[in-house]
Amino acid sequence: xxxxxxxxxxxxxxxxxxxxxxxxxxxxRHYTSQPQLQKVEGxxxxxxxxxxxxxxxxxxxxxxxxxxxATLNQIDAELxxxxxxxxxxxxxxxxxxxxxxxxxxFIQLIEIAKDIHHKTGGCYDPTIGPLFNLWGFxxxxxxxxxAAEIAAVTAEIGMEKVEVDVTGSRIRKTLPGLQLNFxxxxxxxxxxxxxxxxESHDIRNYLVEFGGDMKIRGHxxxxxxxxxxxxxxxxxxxxxxxxxxxxxxxxTGVTLDTSGTYRHHFDENGKEYSHILDPRTGAPVNHNLVSxxxxxxxxxxxxxxxxAMLCLGPQAGQTVAKEQHLEVFFIENDHGHFHxxxxxxxAASHRVIxxx
Numbered sequence: 639x640x641x642x643x644x645x646x647x648x649x650x651x652x653x654x655x656x657x658x659x660x661x662x663x664x665x666x667r668h669y670t671s672q673p674q675l676q677k678v679e680g681x682x683x684x685x686x687x688x689x690x691x692x693x694x695x696x697x698x699x700x701x702x703x704x705x706x707x708a709t710l711n712q713i714d715a716e717l718x719x720x721x722x723x724x725x726x727x728x729x730x731x732x733x734x735x736x737x738x739x740x741x742x743x744f745i746q747l748i749e750i751a752k753d754i755h756h757k758t759g760g761c762y763d764p765t766i767g768p769l770f771n772l773w774g775f776x777x778x779x780x781x782x783x784x785a786a787e788i789a790a791v792t793a794e795i796g797m798e799k800v801e802v803d804v805t806g807s808r809i810r811k812t813l814p815g816l817q818l819n820f821x822x823x824x825x826x827x828x829x830x831x832x833x834x835x836x837e838s839h840d841i842r843n844y845l846v847e848f849g850g851d852m853k854i855r856g857h858x859x860x861x862x863x864x865x866x867x868x869x870x871x872x873x874x875x876x877x878x879x880x881x882x883x884x885x886x887x888x889x890t891g892v893t894l895d896t897s898g899t900y901r902h903h904f905d906e907n908g909k910e911y912s913h914i915l916d917p918r919t920g921a922p923v924n925h926n927l928v929s930x931x932x933x934x935x936x937x938x939x940x941x942x943x944x945x946a947m948l949c950l951g952p953q954a955g956q957t958v959a960k961e962q963h964l965e966v967f968f969i970e971n972d973h974g975h976f977h978x979x980x981x982x983x984x985a986a987s988h989r990v991i992x993x994x
Contacts, residue, residue, distance in 0.1 A: 673859045678703050682710045683718070683824060683849070691836055691844035692859045705835045713828055716744060717820050719767075726818055730767075733814035740809045747820050747827065747938065748802055748809060754942050755797040757962060761954075762946035763917040765795040767819040773922070775913045782911075788920035795917060825849040826895050826941025833891075833937075853937050855891040863887065871898050871929040871969050871976065881929075881969065881976070888989035893937040897944035898929040914948045925951035928976075929969035933990060956981060965989070 673692040676699045680687055689706070718724045722731075729738060740748075754762045767776070768791045774780035783791075799813045820827065825848045833846050833853045843856030845864055854864045867880035886892050899912040912922045930947035934940030943964060947955040952968055959966045959981035966981040984990075 675859055676702070678706060680706075683714070683828065685825070685849035687828075687832075687846075687848040689832060689836075689844065689846050691841050693839070693841045693843065695840070697839045697841070702835065702839070706832055709831050709835055710828065713824075713831060716741065717824060717827070719819055719821070726820070729811075730817040735811055735814055737803065737806070737808040737810045740807060742807065743827075745802055745804060745807065745809065747823065748797075748800060748818075749804075750823065750939055750942055751820075752797050752800070752802070754939075754946055758946045758950060758958060760796070760918050761916060761949040762822075762942060763795060763797050764819055764822055765797055765799070765816055766915055766917050767817045768794060769915050769917070769920055770913070772920075773911070773913075773915065775915075780911070792917070792920040822897075822945040823938050823941040825851045826893070826937035826939070829853045829893070829937040829941075851893075851895040851937065851941060853891065853893045854886045856889050863889075866894065868894075868896060868929070868931050868967060868969075869898075871971065882967070882978070883993040885991040885993070886989075887991050891935055892989055893934045893940045894931060895934075895937060895941040895944040896929060896931040897941075897948045899923070899927070899948060914945070916949050923949060923951060926970045926972060927952045927955065927968060928971045930955065931967040933965040933967075933984065933987070952979070959983065 673694055673696065675690055675692050676696065678689045678699065691702075714721065714724070716725045719727055719730070721727055725741075725744065732738075751762070751764050769788075770776045772781065772783050772787060772791050794813065794815055796816075799811060799816050800818070801810050801812060803809070829846050829848045829851060830853070832848070833844065833855070836844050836846070843858070844854075845866075846853045850869065852866060854866065857863055864886045866884050866886065868882045868884065870879045870881040872878065884894075897914075899914050914923045915921065916923050927948060930944050932940040932944045932947065934943070943966075947959070947966055947968070950958055952970055955966065955968065956979070958964070960983070963983045964981055965984035965987050967984060968979045968981075969976055970978070
């Protein structure tokens, strides 16, 4: 090939080639270095959990999973009413009214419960286990109790019958037969502890889902916001469908806890009885609120408030939500047709965005 036939590259073409090559290399490096989403799922406390997270300095998934399991075992040993050797079972089975030592976590749960019990006029009450037994919801052997039976049981419940000594890290029952059950905030409590495991490793981008309740913080690895759903309040678990899709706009940490009347109930003589019991009457609620979702920052608190809203119903629930500045999404069932409403605080909030 003669010198005149050799291809010629101008300095400008060489520069463009180098710039394009550098951009491609940078893009490949950027793509391959993007943090990957890590996931763990499992079964605990009679339900499932799914946890997703990512970090610029990833921690081995196995190490995180081991800490999750240890945390869940610890929760079970303290709060499970299905274990005779758990702290709460021993407390419930004891007839002593003496002061008993209690963990900081247990005392905090009692204080949350007592606060919401007061703010709802007694509608929220984790001592109502005997009422569940009376109506047959505990073992799904349903029963229509008499007024006298209800009165006898309601006399044996009440959060005011639990005293707390924070300084001394102790509690006591003032009624020997009083029983506590924190299942109404158990999932929220578990979420708070699992999220704490992630944050102990400086992980600030995650979604912790436990039994349908959640805590969401940060964003996805690609920078997009987390998006979640509130279930359509149907009775069949295998027909679960989203009722609303939500974008989590606040990256500092948002909790979502939902309580519903639609998955545990029984019918008697053409009337439906919900497992949501009103401690003030000793009977299932009879309003048409079927789902209440509470957004917050402490999953223990928002979980308890979600149950409280189901007890209060749509009108009283809206009133209390306004008084307490709670972000609540209500779904009512009007003769088979669902319609929803937002509390004043949720309507004014920019923490979450509902898809139109």
